[in-house]
Each structure stands twice: as C-alpha cells, then as structure tokens.
Amino acid sequence: MEYEIVIGLEIHAELKTRTKMFCNCRNEFGAKPNTLVCPVCLAMPGALPAMNRTAVEYAIRAGLAMNCSISSFTKMDRKNYFYPDLPRAYQISQYDRPLCYDGYVDIDVNGQYKRIGIERIHLEEDAGKLIHDACVTGSLVDYNRCGVPLIEIVSRPDISSPEEARIFLETIKTILEYVEVSDCKMQEGSLRADVNLSVRKPGDLLGTRTEMKNINSLHAVQRAAQAEADRQAAIISDGGSIIQETRRWDDSRGESYSMRNKEEALDYRFFPEPDLVPVVIEKERIEEIRKDLPELPTSRKDRYINDFGIPWYDAQLITQSRPLADMFETAVGVCGNPKLVSNWIMTDIMRRINEDKDFLSVSSLDGKKLGRVLDLLHKGDITPNSAKEILDILALEGGDPDAIIEKRGLKVQRDESLIAKAVGEVLDQNPQAVADYRSGKEKAFGFLMGRTMAALKGRADPAQVREMLIHHLNKQ
Amino acid sequence: MSIIDMTIKETIDLLRRRETSSRELTELALERIRQENSRINAFITVCADVALSQAEAADKRLGTEDRISPLCGIPMGIKDNLCTRGVRTTCASKMLEQFIPPYDATAVERLLSSGSVLLGKLNMDEFGMGSSSENSIFGSVRNPWDTERVAGGSSGGSAAAVASGLCSFALGSDTGGSIRQPASFCGVVGLKPTYGLVSRYGMAAFASSMDQIGPITRDVTDCALVLNGIAGHDPRDSTTVRGIGEDYSHGLEQDELQIRVGLPKEYFGSGLDEDVKNAVYKAVSMLEEAGAVLGESSLPTTDYAVEAHFIISSSEASSNLARYDGIRYGYQNANAKNLEELYRLSRGDGFGSGVKRRILLGTHILSAGYRDQLYIKALRARKMITDDFMKNFESFDLIATPVYPETAFRLGEKSGNPLEMYLGDIYTVGANLAGLPALVVPCGLDRKGLPIGIQLVGKPFSEKLLLRAGYAIEQRVGRLKPKTKCQG
C-alpha cells in the first residue's frame, strides 16, 4: 500500500541583531558561559523586558521575503512552561497576532517549482543552553543564548516528501541569508526545524501527526521525515494507529523515540504580555523595508537560466549562497561572459569552498578579481593554467591580478621571433620525432607541440605555436 | 517633637540652615528603629552602615551643592519587594530570604541619586499578596495606633514605619489597594500613581498590568516631593509614559478648588462602617468649603470589580511568580532528587500559603477550558469598569470614596478567611483596574481612636489635582497622632 506523506515544518531562526530581544546584552555565539547575561535575561525579580527595534524590522524583512502580509497591529504574549533553560518560566512569544502571516515560498524540486504556504512568522526569544556534564550529577545551564531574538516560521502542510522537506528548509535558509537577518548556522543551532508529519491513504482525511523537534541539519530533516513516514506507514499497515506525540530524532542512530507524552501535560496558558505594549506598523514603513530587499534567489536563478543561458544545476547551486551569487554577478559584470564565470565557479571556486566553507568571507578573492582573471583568459592573454595559478595566489596571499601576471611573467608569449626560436630549438633537439612526423606519424606532432609549449613554460597561445610548428615542419 | 517626626518639608529647612544634619537624622531614625521596631515589626532589614555612609555623603552635598533635591539627606524606608543593590530584598518570603540583588529598582535608584538615605527594608504581605501584612515570614506588622491591630497591607511596614517615625517617608507598592489601605489604617498619606507614571523596574511583580510604586508620607506636601523624586519615563519599563513631568509640590496651597467632586453611591452602601462613612462625608464637606461642587455619581460596575481584579491579578501572578525556581537565585530545596522535585519542593517550601493559593487559582484560571470564560471575560469586565470611571470623569474632576469598609481590624481576625480579605478591597481595586491615580489622606478617627482615610480618585495623570484637594482636606483636618506614639 502506498501512503501519501503530509509534512509541515516549523523553523526557528535566530536573528543576527547586535543585542538580545529584550535586553542590551550582546547577541553572540561562543562566549564564556553566563557572561552575556543581566537581570533581565536571567529573570531576576522585577527585571522587565524592553523590545529590540531591529529584531522587529528583521522579522518584517523575513516576512516580506516570504511573501507574507505584515500585521498592522501585533503584540507579544506569554507562553508558560517550566524548563531550566527558560528563566522566566514563560517564553515571550506571539500567540494570536503574529507579525507576519499568509505567505509562501516556491521551492525548486529538481527543476519544477512547487509553492509551499507560510502560515505565519512570529517573533520570540531563544532559550538558554543545557550542557549535559558527565562529571556532575546534573546538567549545567548557560544563559548566554537566552533572550536571543528568534523568528518561528510555520509552513502549511504542503510538503509531500522528505526530499521536499529538505529543499524547503534549504530554501528558507537561503532566503534568510539573502535578506541578511540570520546567520543560519545550523551546526551552531541558529537555525533549527521541527518536523510535523502524518501519512494517509490517497483520498483519506489527514492522519494523526507526530512532531520531531529541534533537528539541526538539512539532511537530518530529510532522514527524520523518511524514517517517521516509514514508521507510521508500518504501524498503519499492521492495523495500528498513530499516537499524537512529540518524538526525539537521534540522527546518529537514524531513529526517533517517543518523549513520553510530554505534550499532554503541557498547557501553555497563553496571555498577553503586560510588560510590553503593542507594536503598530505603518504601511509606509513596510514599503520602505520592502524596497530595501535584495533580489531573492529564485528570481536570480530564473534570470541566470533565461538571460545568461546557465544550466539549471549551476544556477541552482550558485544562487544557493548569496555571497557566491554576488561573486558571480560581479565577475560577469567585469568579463561579460556568464558561462565562463559559471564554469569556473562550479569547478575552481566550489573546490575552494568545499575545502573551507568560510572561503568567500575570509579570502580576498572577490568577484571583481575573478572577473578580471577570466577576462584576461577569455582574451587569450593568459592560459587556463596561469588563470588557476593566479586564483591560487589571490586566494592565499591576495593582491592584484595584473600585478601578479606582471611579476610572474604569466602573460601569454606572442613574440613571433621568440616562439620561432623555441620551435627551432625543439626541432633541432628531436630529429627522430621530426622524421616520424614527416613519415606520416601524426602522434609525433603532439610530442613536438608538448615540447615547444614546455620550452615556452606553457605561456604561449597554443594555436599560434601550432601554426608556427606546422610552418617550420613543412618548410624544411 | 523629635526632628525625625517632622515632615520632609520641615526637615529641609533645618538641613539647609545646617541646624541639623543628615547624619543626625539618620542616627535618630536608627535609634528609633532600635527602640520601636520590636513593637511594630515594620523593618525586615536595617542597613545602618549603608545608611550612615549615605547620610555623610548627603551632608557633603548639602554643604557644597546649590541645586539639590529636597529629598537629599532624608532617611527613608523601602518596601521589601523593591530591589536594593547590595541590600537583602526578601518580599517577606522564605523564597528570597537570602536574596541580595545586584541592582536597584529604578524608583529606589532615583531616590538614592537625589541623596535620600536608605535605612532598610520594610515588612509586607509576602509578594504583596494580602491586606493585613500578616502573611510575612518575618511576622505580622503591628499598627502603631493599636499594636493588637493590623497595619493593613500589603505595604503595612511602610505605613507603620512612617506613622511611628521610624523613617521620614517610605515607598510602597499598590496592586489592589496595598498603599492606600495601610495608609488609611495607619493615619498617613499614600498615593497610588497613574499606571505608567512610576517605573516598575526592580519591583518584584505581582500583577504587572496593575502594579504601581508610590509614596507613603506624613503629609500631602511630602507625598508630592517624593512623587517628584520617583515619577517619569524609564527606558527599562516599556509601560512608563513620556513627557509627563511636573512639579507636584508646586501650588498645593492654592485653596480655591473650582472642581466637581463625585460621590459614587455604590461606595457608600451597606457594609460600610458608620464612623468611616461619616468621616469621609465630613472630609468631602471640607472640599466643598474650599469651593468644590459635590454631586452624587454612580459606578455600577463596582458590583464585579473585585471579581475582575481577582481573576486578572491571580492570572498574572501565577506567571510572574513562576520564575522563582531556586536555580538562579532564591531558596533551593536541597532534598530534590530530580528536576521536577527541584521545582516542586523549592516552590512548595519557599512560598507561603497565601502565595500558593494565588498561584494555584491563577494557574487554574488561565488553564485550557477556563481561560476564555474567566480570564478573557475579566478583561472585558475591566474595559467596562474603566469606561464607567471615564464616564464619571465627564461630569466630575475627581471621585471621593472611603478606602476600606472599616478601620484597622484585629490581628488574626480575618486570616482564616481569604475570600473576606479579598472582598475588603472593594473600594480600592477600581483604580488599579482602570490605571487611575488614587490618593489617601487621613480625615479623622473612629470611636475606637483609629485613623480613617479618604480616597480621591482622578483621571489618568491628574495627581496634581488630587494632591491639591488632599492638601485642602489635610489643612482642615489637622495632623492625626497615635495615642501610644513614642515621643522622641
């Protein structure tokens, strides 16, 4: 029996504001535990929250990038539950008036667009971090992350396969990076997803769903969704029924397990946060923020495919990272040859990124320099080997492409007398090969060509060398 | 009369003429506390060293600075739910018995920067929950007028300390009458400011949408001076208003009151003690003497104000007090074997029974199935109650009412009956629900010799008018003094 899979994702993204959501503590990853804290984020008696303006604006940017409507009136609510990472024992979140609602994103499933609805995006705060210390008979709590602004993006249950779930998350991640509101560092937990999933027989009503919380890699989302779909299908096929529950996904074991009906005991007792006043957003402000948005990945990708003739796969990969796409466009602007740039990005630059994921942010090799190198290559002023060598130097040491070419003498040799001299020397030193060629052995030409190019240290136009070589061979 | 029984206004002149010093005042106050506190039990913590060094600093300022706050050098007491940096802040609870905050409440910080001297922290009902100051792990506060009676609550320590000369003024907090009822019971002046006038930052919250910090003083002029010291926008409290800055002490003595005063009939009905009713009427006639026009008004929503207040305050309290878990500060039960026990035992032991009752009821009210029917319903009722007041203010500039149905009751008299205790707040909760300013001024004694106060409720941010009207009453009533008061 084939089952349909119905998936909705809840994605939590930390906003990269300078300070926390409700206090002036720095929003930073990796500091010594409990050094980025104050009475407000530790919920000391009488400490009150004060809302970060930038967090609100970032959330609106994210909402607009996901085609959401922005509420003209929004407010914060308290979500009450006890857990040691939540000092107030309530999370300041949004209940019935989310900041953004009714949006969508188009995901690209192997070249086919599919529209996934965004039910809402709301603002809230992150919790602290629990460290499970084997040395003490307990857990340690670090509140540095506590109060970092978060948006929760809730999709509609429009996702119908584990692969789509991964692609959806990847799409959201890319959009958030493009609009520069979140670092989306999944390994640091600044982007996490909850997977809500149910299965049903085609045509049936929605089945009972389960929720898997805090999954923090793209592939884990796909694996978790697949495993859960299989688990549910197996239960139903055996005549069993699904229990609505929260499950924990263990990515290393590749299986999930029940969190003992934790949800059942919870009753969040939402009510409006009395310590904060409503936020009213003017239409003009929304339009200002909208105008300020960059071109988004889908639109860029379509443009690269349609206007530049870049293959789908390349365009998809390049637009998945804004810095990479920016590099691409800058380089194209300099050298005017999109296909050449895309080829080099897909090979040379991707190799460097695979070696160091931060390559684009730490290296001084930028789109302008790449464009210049490829422009010279295109014009035949340098050879592909030289281009590679120059990019290596630019990546490791920095500098200016033209200066490097000058200093290293990488410019293609066009002086006919020099080439002629090299050809003459090669022919003199290899009489056997010359004889072979003349007796009709074509292979010998390749050998002589190689020798000549080597004598010229590779820095000559092969066509010119070839022509000269043929000329000399035929002359004698 | 000892100089520490004088008003702030009177003391300022002595300080300016260098006829006394802050050090002398502070020493006298500390001595009075040593003598009297065991009888009144107003102070939970006395910080003599802190006080004396602050007094010396104030004396230096008084000798050198020209533009100086009238509160400079004046010894004060602070209700123990307002955080004081480096000085234990307990909320009269086992939960915070050892808690030393590393920060000041904004109101306290402002007074300290004015040069006021912190004598110590004042007793109260645990976390502000109560109307008698009997619910304290440090024992009941006793009324200086009759130590067999309660001082009122929850700011009972603040009112009793000011009434018995243990400090020149005090800060209290008021969520449902907690400044006004003890002020009335102890014969002192108390003001609950308009919601949003005084920052709540650093006040351990009871019900955030109704809590306000306010002065408890010997007279109306002092009340205005202290209000000047604490009022104003605070970026750390998003519910404080901007641009409401005025000198509340200026022009109080203008006796010509061309105002209309409403007497809501629902506040003078059955259940109100005759002596209280007569004293309030008499005080109202004094306003008339000063030029006010009186009229009967009506606040029909009074009928369910206690219910709405109870539901909203309990709901908010259940959430506000959830942070006390013994992990980052406060009492932690050492026997907890797992996380759930840590929470349950620390909270079960750390809170007293009145607080637990509130938390349970508030949790119940907000829980699934009851939230809409109780909590949301109460928010709707709150709107109706507020509208009711605002309608009255179309015809009247202020409303004059009793503060409490009776004068100070006996210790233990009501402690077995929480419902009766809640119902006693009937005249005071309206101002909290509607966020209105309300001033209590002593206006007479009952036949037992116990003080009676009158409550004046005004439009939002009409503190100045309330203080002027209160001043007019005070001038005519004269100062009330406890029979048993210690003469220094």
Place this chain on the structure above:
Amino acid sequence: MEADRDLVRKIAALAMLELSPEEEAEFARDMNLIMGYMERLSEVDTHGIEPMEHVLPLENVLRPDIPEEFSRSDDLLKCAAMVKDNCYVVPSVVDAL
C-alpha cells in the same frame, strides 16, 4: 466548577508546587469558596466589549539595538545555590519533564 483534591493536584503539577495532603484539602476548600464567588463574573453581560489588555494607549515602545554590558555580572552568579564552571547546576534534564 467543583474543585476537589484531584483538580488541586493537577493544577499544582502545572504550577510546580509541592503540596501536603492538608494543603490539598485546604486549597480545594478555598477554591470552591473563592471560585464559586468569582464566577459571579460570568453573569455580567460583556457582549460587544473588547478585552482590555492595557490601560494606557501606548504603542511601539522599542529600544535601539545597542549593546551595553551589565557591570556587575559577577554578582549575578553569586545569587545561585549551585554553580560549576560559570554555569548554573540543575538535576539532570535528559528527558526529565
């Protein structure tokens, strides 16, 4: 609503309050008495009235995104009962609640 000890226990679990059997009985009694009274509110006709969440007409109170360090952060940890490696210590939380 009729409150009994089961209900009190359920609410106490939600509020994380350990209660003695005597307290359970006392609070059940109080709840009946108090909620019985407070539920009078349900008789009030609030038709067409919006719930009032704030008494002041304030809106858009937002703070600039400028970091500021709490100067006495060392004193914060000193308030805690149990601290290790600059962290607060709690009983193990692996599937605790």
